[in-house]
Amino acid sequence: MSGTDRLGAHAALWYADARYRLAWFALPQVAVALAAGLALAVLKPAGEWGKPADSKESEKTYLDLLDKAGKDGDKAAFDKLKAAADAGDISARSFMGALYNPEWAGIYVKNPVKADAATALSYYQKPADLGYPGAQRGMTDLLLNRGRGQYDLKRGCRYGLAFQANPVAIRNNYLNSWSTLFWIAGCYADAESGVPKDPQKAADIYMDTVAARLPLAIGTFTDDLGRQPPDLVAAIQRNLARRGFYSGPTDGAATPQTQAAIRALSGTAAAPQGRPADPGQPPPQARPPAPAPAPSTDEMMALFKSATTDAAAEGKLRALAESGVSVAQYLYALLLSPANTNKQRITAPDAALASRYLERLVAERSFAPAAAAAAFLYDVGGANFPRAPGKAADMTIRALELKSTDIIQNLSEDKWGAGFWAALQQRLADRNLYQGRIVDQRNDRTIQAARRLLGNP
Template sequence: MSGATIGTDRLRAHATLWYADARYRLAWLVLPQAAVALLAGLALALLKPAGEWGKPADSKENEKLYLDLLDKAGKDGDRAAFEKLRTAAEAGDVSARSFMGALYNPEWAAVYAKNPVKPDAAKALTYYQKPADLGFPGAQRGMTELLLDPARGQHDLKRGCRYGLAFQANPVAARNNYLDSWSTLYWIAGCYTDAASGVSRDPQKAADLYMDTVAAKLPRAVTAFTDELGRQPPDLVAAIQRDLAKRGFYTGPADGTATPQTRAAVQALAGRGAGPQGNAGAGSAGAGNTGAGNPGAGNPGAAKPAGPPPPAPPAATPSVEELIALSKSAVSNAADAAKLRGLAESGVPVAQYLYAAMHLSPANKEQRVTAPDGPLAARYLERLAVERSFAPAAASAAFLYDLGGAGLQRDPAKAADLTIRALELKSNEILQNLEQDQWGAGFWAALQQRLADRNLYQGRVVDQRNDRTIQAARRLLGNP
């Protein structure tokens, strides 16, 4: 039997035990004989995609065809083109669904003025969801704007922020200039300031995004941070002052006070006043772009925000195979452990998953340089689940919070939250585990309450598995 076959069989055996036996899961977290190589192999099986992330492999051939149909339908009013696009979308083609979402999206009404159908935000969301879940940046952008803009009648802050962060982190969005969609970035910035968004509050990250949209002359952003600056939270104003100082537009204190000097600096950044304070030679930002353009090609004509020269391009990210090799050596090599951590902190998804796994798999206690650390592993897994929309991380974090261990206190409510996230990310594995009924006390009641809040579960909340709970979970997964 070949080594590859043995490895595959071991992975299958591990997966079977992991999902069927909670005691095995607990042992995996705390026993020294848990093998790092096996865990790395599991990470490879989960993380190595069939196609480039953000561009599912099965959609590339038809994308140009459907983009042509989109233009004919929306710009020329070609009903036959619309019907061809609709037929492909209803048959499940993800590119076609993304472009149908654009036709129904009210944000694109001015671009597709001869559209055969009326704008309908609810229908747009229906078409956008599947391609957005698969990483299509145009669909992620559409979901973000429709769910976060209260004027569209579909406001869902947490859901919109999840899609927004996935869009912001999507490498295809960055490469194809989708991130020049300033109106989308404006809504995403709000996720970092609203405690109800489900995103960790980060006023500085919000301020940096907001000022990018001001530099691009997005009207709502300029108004919000000039005329309405006094209505903003002081910590956000202080963060804006720091951002403006970094760009050379502000020389005052970062004290969170909405002073005339701060307003003047924002106006200067938007090209409406004097140039940067203390830098007379700097020019204002060029004309902006509120998001109009081709939904399949980004916005290459949008102006870049004012600011310092761009940093040097980052070093190439190691391959999945290189990261797995690094994770194996990192268990007993402090330098490699630091390197893996650096890659994880910089946002490399595979490194984040492997670094989390390294802190759940003790391996050889005499040789290892890092102690098991459940809280650290949970943080990385949650980041992957929220920022990268990575379903296996959500499922793993749910298991971890359900069991506790490695220094992490058991938390049934968090386990339920992450189970919901895994279901939203279409994790069949989490559903399989729910059907096995291996969860601890308090979990089922917490999960039922969350499903009831989404109008998916009906009946009395009881701390035990029942058919209604599984049916509700299936509906959330999209597999009734």
């Protein structure tokens, strides 16, 4: 096995995303590396500023340092990893990118450095240019997610297509990273991406992410299907027809029948009734029966209100959350949060579980209310869940980036704990939005800076 193969195999230990570790839906791969501007010849590492790790032991060492630094808060481990990265080791640079990558903040909760997309990109770039798939994936996620502040469509698509065609990524099942594939699909749908437009290829990848139950994909192509271009919707209808979920016209219209078919594919609703099969055509591919439709939002709100005193309602809401229903996850997190001061509730607070649900919704669905709720949770803390003013400030920034007007109202009420205001001012200053001394108290400059980030000066 070559050094590059070993790099890919060991990097897979880290970069394989457990949240989307489902059955791998095979995607057609094409020779896109040249079109992406990153020919696969670069997979042979250049020696201009150091060489990649050349043994399993050294790669494992860097992975162990990553875990110690991010999960245990081990500053000495971080310093060793940083020294290796700054000396030019490719795998160390990619792992350093992971420490700074905001996408992984929920996993590396004791990280000695704060998440910073720009710094992550600076560490990722060289390994990505040399064909390291984990770094290519990191570049793709950060450059194509508009919510991260480093959005660059053409550059992100170059790295995304190189990642998609990278033989090491394919061989080591990196392509079960559904969130990354969701961003890559957009490259084929947007004429400004620098990639030849191919709505059908975009639709095929998008529907694979729906079938894998990626919440971001399900929300985009059910609730927001009407915002998608007609040529993409038509391609989605063709994909659904091939899968046996859709029998309507291929007209590019965001009809209820099309939405129902997407929900059925995602496993969140029953499949629509199709017309009788044409005897001259092969039967549609067999599939297991879809589960019953999820309750409506109003029904889940009713469960949430009853769950404070009704054990049956609490159990139903919990089951919906555990099954992956996003609205139920948000409501159940609110029920569990120590920030919920309802004295009548029968469910004991569980701040750790609430934080996991909220951070997942923020990361996977860019859900602004979840960011605001997480900010309150980290500010309040709870049993076995110490207050984290820095995390509260991070989630406040995220809520502002996602245009949550509720967070502005709560900032104005000044009910935040010690350390929060200083942490928030520092983060706003890092974005050149706050000027003045960092003081741990609310002031007009902080609110004005927050409004500028929200886009409402």
